[in-house]
Each structure stands twice: as C-alpha cells, then as structure tokens.
Amino acid sequence: MAGNSDPLTPRAKLAVTAGKAVAAASRAAGRGSGSVIGGRVALKLDPDLLARLAQNLDVVLVSATNGKTTTTRLIAEALRAAGPVVSNALGANMPAGITSALAGGSDARYGVIEVDEKYLAGVARDTDPKCIALLNLSRDQLDRAAETRMLAENWREGLTGSKAVIVANADDPLVVWAASSSPNVIWVAAGQMWKDDAWSCPSCGGVMQRPGDDWFCGECGFRRPTPSWALSGDHVLDPHGSAWPIHLQLPGRANKANAASSAAVAAVFGVPPQVALERMYQVQAVAGRYDVVQFQGRDLRLLLAKNPAGWLETFSLIDPPPTPVILSVNARGADGTDTSWLWDVDYTRLTGHPICVIGDRKLDLAVRLEVANQQFQVCENLDQAVQLCPPGRIEVIANYTAFQDLRRRVGN
DSSP: OOOSSOOOOHHHHHHHHHHHHHHHHHHHTTSSOOHHHHHHHHHHHOTTHHHHHHTTSEEEEEEOSSSHHHHHHHHHHHHTTTSOEEEOTTOOOSHHHHHHHHHTOTTOSEEEEEOOGGGHHHHHHHHOOSEEEEOOOOOOOHHHHOOHHHHHHHHHHHHTTOSSEEEEETTOHHHHHHHTTSSOEEEEEOOOSOOTTOSBOTTTOOBEEOOTTOOEETTTOOBOOOOSEEEETTEEEOTTSOEEEOOOSSOSHHHHHHHHHHHHHHHHTTOOHHHHHHHHTTOOOBTTBTOEEEETTEEEEEEEOOSHHHHHHHHTTSOOTTSOEEEEOOOSTTTOSOOGGGGGSOGGGGTTSOEEEESTTHHHHHHHHHHTTOOEEEOSSHHHHHHTSOSEEEEEEEOHHHHHHHHHHHTO
C-alpha cells in the first residue's frame, strides 16, 4: 500500500541517481529517451531496485500482444482521479524501462506499468501488483516469442496463486487458460476479432467450438467463463448491469474494448466507471499513434500495426476507399526479423484503396499484396509515397520501427 516512508537504501538512491545521469546523457546525445540504458545501469548497481521502487505503490501491470500501451495510458488517466500516478507511458516495457519510469515518480500513489509478455511473471514477482490486466495473446515477433501457447503457459505458471486481482479478457481462450491459475479473476467480455491463434484448446489440444461469441472445447470442457464486465456497442456494462457510455477520442472497436478493461481495473481501486470513462476522454493519441499530422500538404493519420491481430483491427477503422493508404514494414530487432506473419493478414480488406508500399521489407509486402490482388506502388520513402497521393487524408499504417521512422520524418 502507498505511504510516504522512504523505501530506498543509500545504494538504491545511488542507483537511481546514476541511472538518471546516464539517461540524461543518452538524451543529450540524441539517442532517444535514455530510459532503457538508464534503467540497465540502475539495475546493475542495485538488482533489487525495481522491487524497492514498487513497494510504496499500488501497482497495476498491463500485458498483452495488442493494446497494452493504449490500455496502460487509459488506466493511468482513470486512476489520476484517485491520486498521483507514475507510468511507463512511452512503452519501455521490459525491466530496465520499467525501473527507469518508477524512479521518476517519487510522489506517486499508483504505478501503472505496461509489461512485455515475456517478462510478466518476473515483473509481477518484483512489484507485488494489486491488479494485473491481461488483454490478449496472438502471434507476434515469431523469431523471439515463439508460439503463443508457450507465453500463455509462462503466464499461467507465473500467476499461480497470485494475490493480485486479475482482470482478464473472457473472449480470448489463451488468456482465460493463463488467468485460470489465479484465485481472484474478474472476467471482461472485451471481444476477439482475430481468432486464428485460438482454434485448438490450450488445455488439452482439442478443437475449439465457437458458436457465436461463445467458445468451448468439445473434448475437455474448457469453456468461456461468465464475464462480470462487458463491452456492448458504445457502452461498458458493469457487474450491476448498469451501462456506462464510452466517449473516446481514440478510434475503433479495439479502443472501446481497451476502455472496458480499463474501467474494470479502475473499479478495483475504487474509481467508479463513470469517473474512469470520463477521464479516458482526455487521451487523444498514445506515443504518436492515431495522431493526424500535416506533411507536404496532406493530412497523415499515423497508425501502428505490429502483427496480424493489430492489422485486422486497424483495417476496421481506416476511412473508406478511395482514401489512399501507405504501408510500411521493417524487420529490425524490435519488430522481429521473421516477416512470415504478413501472410496471415487479410489484405483484401484494402481493395479500392490506392496503396503505396515503403519500409525495409517493402518487397516482402509487395509480394503479399500481389497475391491478394491489390493495386499498389512500391516507393523509395515516405516523401515519394505522399507525392503520389492526392491532397487530403492519407492513412499510414506501419509496424514498430517503421512507425518510429515515420514519426521522425514528419517531426512528430
């Protein structure tokens, strides 16, 4: 529970100071925010620093393949109704980045922390969270994360007997299986648009039956739990059956689902749904995502899509044809170097849109679009692609490092 006593030993204070100095030097050298390198240095000097920084906070951890940065931001906004919040809002979500973020929040009561899926169990051990939000698990960075069921198994083992309240998506069988090892779970019907990672039962390997919005395993009886919170159109239904309107500046069904999960988390901390959802309206963009920027006389909307589940959700929110679309795909370390996931994305949804293709792996993407019978042009860079588009709105969809490249180019 939060308090004001100073939990930091002299060694921990030295580690924090050194980490901040290294981060500042990294920023001054133009190498990004410096949070990761600063956190690494701090943890070298005091390996227990993350646990020490977290011990005076009420901590929420947010993990998922899609939506964790946005949901972290929505929860942080909601909890500010109840007290000061520290959060790794820019998405540095491994232990070094998390340590760096918490070191900057000395007066905070709540820690709202996005955690990379692979690190969830370890960070949960260190931070003793009051609540953990689990949104979805789908294929991503195939060279690094291997298959989704292994991640679900890591979560299941790591959360066994956890004292935290788990807020979990009842519509994702992998998340349900992972969360079921915990004694205290709040189920949210947040939906699942991408289902291709959940056709076999994570419990026994049997074939999943999926009538309507329900799901169950015909062989072992593993089935969708009854949710106490639900997304219903533009409303969140709470456990008492009250419907609360969702007003977001962020587009798309996926963000309404993120808001529903965030409202359930806020309620764990005593923030009522109405207050939580009203505060979420403040969020306009998340680390540049959904921003509309002026560039060469056009309005570019910047959209991040890192894996098949993310691309599917993104296609559902772009403006209708003939709005031009620029697609950019890289395969650097932070993206995952395996681009075979491109074949899992249904690019026929772009039919009717003029498409320009850029990025390190533009030729991989071009082959995929060719097979999907799409009309497209391969361009050298963003400037050339934008020149080929008429004045007005352009939807720009990019994966992780390609998105960072775009933000730098447009000065966002």
